[in-house]
Amino acid sequence: MKISYHQYELIPQSSLNVQAAALPRKGALIEVAWPDGAIGYADLHPWPELGDFPLAKQLADLHLGKISNQLEQSIWMAKRDARARCRGQKLWETATIMKNNYLAPDFSLVSEDHLERVKARGFSTIKMKAGRDLSGELQFAAKILKSGNFMLRIDFNSSADWSTFEKFITSMDRNLLERLDYVEDPFPFDEAAYNEARSLCRIALDREQKSLNKKKSPPCDVLILKPAVQDVDLLVDFAVQWKKQVVVTSYMDHAVGLVHAALIAGDLKMKHPNVLHGTMGCLTNHLFKEDDFFKEVLTTGPSIRVVLGTGIGFDRLFEKLSWTQAKVV
Ligand code: MG
Numbered sequence: 245m246k247i248s249y250h251q252y253e254l255i256p257q258s259s260l261n262v263q264a265a266a267l268p269r270k271g272a273l274i275e276v277a278w279p280d281g282a283i284g285y286a287d288l289h290p291w292p293e294l295g296d297f298p299l300a301k302q303l304a305d306l307h308l309g310k311i312s313n314q315l316e317q318s319i320w321m322a323k324r325d326a327r328a329r330c331r332g333q334k335l336w337e338t339a340t341i342m343k344n345n346y347l348a349p350d351f352s353l354v355s356e357d358h359l360e361r362v363k364a365r366g367f368s369t370i371k372m373k374a375g376r377d378l379s380g381e382l383q384f385a386a387k388i389l390k391s392g393n394f395m396l397r398i399d400f401n402s403s404a405d406w407s408t409f410e411k412f413i414t415s416m417d418r419n420l421l422e423r424l425d426y427v428e429d430p431f432p433f434d435e436a437a438y439n440e441a442r443s444l445c446r447i448a449l450d451r452e453q454k455s456l457n458k459k460k461s462p463p464c465d466v467l468i469l470k471p472a473v474q475d476v477d478l479l480v481d482f483a484v485q486w487k488k489q490v491v492v493t494s495y496m497d498h499a500v501g502l503v504h505a506a507l508i509a510g511d512l513k514m515k516h517p518n519v520l521h522g523t524m525g526c527l528t529n530h531l532f533k534e535d536d537f538f539k540e541v542l543t544t545g546p547s548i549r550v551v552l553g554t555g556i557g558f559d560r561l562f563e564k565l566s567w568t569q570a571k572v573v
Contacts, residue, residue, distance in 0.1 A: 246277040247319070248567035249288070249303060252498060255533040258350045260373075260496055269532075270299050271498055274315070275567055276322040284326025284555065285562055286318040287501030289472065294401070294451060296473070306570045314473050321471060321504045329555040336550045336557060340510035342492075342520075343546040344527035345369035345397060351384040352377070359391070366545030369395040369425060369523045374412075375403030382412060389420035395522065399428040402452060406437050413444045421445060425522060426466050438463035448491065461486045466521050470495050471508045480512065483519055493525030499537035502526050503556050506548050536561055 249272040259266040271289035290296035297305075302312045311319070328335050346367040348354045351374075362370070370388055374381045381398075388396045404412070409430040416424070426446035431437070433455035441447050442463065449456070450468035467488050469479050472495035483490045492509035494502035506526040513520055527546060529538045540558055542549045551557030 246572050248275045248569045250565045250567050257531055258353055260349045260531060273500055274318050276319055282326040282330045284322035286321040287498040288315055288318045289495055289497035289501055317473055325555040332554055334554050335507055339507055340513045341547045342509045343523045345371045345523045345525050347371045347528055349373045351381055363393050371397035374398050375400045389423045395423055395425040397425045400430045402429045402432050404431050406431055435463050466491055468493055471505050472501055476508060489521035490519050491521050491525060494528045496528050496531060499541050502528055503551055
């Protein structure tokens, strides 16, 4: 297996969560060539702010023949792409198309007009990142819930504590809470506190899954699945075992990463029709300045409609890139 990479930068439109400033984000596309001639592509986009190994370390390790867990996932996705490319299959021609939520990383940038446009485009769910300005976030959340136009998801990235979370939820109008789809990673994991939180609203686990005892039913209603860093089959088996639902999301990464996540969500819908919960979170292209790859992701409202090319698409663009060969493993 020969692995090459191409480093890139994404320019955020605004700060993307509590932990990250709005600085250019570094990642790498990877090209994996197998001995049988199959070639596939994927993304490697670390979030060191959230605990991933930095890109430089992952690439340096790769030159030494060491493959990080995150890169292992990228290779797994490249393999899916390679299988389709070998058959000349254009995955978007047969993909099951899923709707996505609208991600608002900074509520203060979302005006009334903006919300109207999001609604007109057909989005039915808004996901907001919270933990920076609780009173402003509470007002924004109440506005979304009151509008009656959207379901709301709130992701704290573990930045609240129990009492802040409780205050946040209990200060909302009870009648509006029906439209609160879930709160994701409200505070650092604690099984008893998470179970108690579930008496107030539905709870989703994302990063905090790392603390789970996999032999017990997880204290949540929804499990977030990020194919960029999680073993898809293991997580889905775990969800099925404990009758939990799954929301597939991108890694707020390169177009290549979000396209892989969206195709995986479509596959899961076919294979396990009941395991997915509501809309997915793969359409994160609006978070970054448009580049050649994002331009090729053609959308209709909350869904990716098509990406032209074989496999996951982008053939013409992959051909044009310069690749650094890292390793024959
Ligand atoms: Mg999250």
